[in-house]
Amino acid sequence: MSKIRGQNTKPEKLLKKALWHAGVRYKTPKHKLPGKPDISLKKYKLVIFVDGTFWHGYDWENRREAIKSNREFWIAKIERNMERDMEINAYYKSKSWTVLRFWDFEVKEELGTILNRVLAHFDEYKLF
Template structure:
């Protein structure tokens, strides 16, 4: 049973953004302060990565814990109202994330996905992971190797 009235729930749902979320802004600001330049919500790529470092073919996604299914086995049991809608919806999001990651990797992009909790609690580690991806891309570029991103973590968890 939902604790909120239908009107309150509607207002909550309307306030949810698909871009420029608090976690995206936090990571982008930290990357910018580190001297890393990027494009945001890059429409030319599948999945419109939240952050795209085109020079090095690095796509970064900031995944909300709820909407993208972090710790899904436990979390899906907590959904009490309208389960027949929410469970399949979030599971579709999770499948789409996997498909987008695969597509980008096939196109030679390094994909980094950070959970909301990681950005909030371990921002420095997220920035460091991006820096490592850039360093790896630079080494490959110097060695003349085409970039596939196979040696980079695709889900920093």
């Protein structure tokens, strides 16, 4: 597991590059924000997460059955990740922040749509 990238994955880089070209100046948090968001805009109280499908439990009901080796470990780990995601969302919402979460495959396949959703956040609040 030590070889698995936890940050600066291809989908994250794609989204960051698209945001930058759209004129959105973001931060990649160097200090520890809860949940370690991939992109943060403190000024606008916005955090963005790009979640991996395996690690964060995309289509969990079906994928759970596909795990063959070390089932107990992986099921517990992924379910805890899913719980933690909900806790982090609740934390930011309690602080009046907006949380946007995207699946890695969505960023790869629908980058324009994802970018529009982020930009719509600025339009909605007349922030940008």
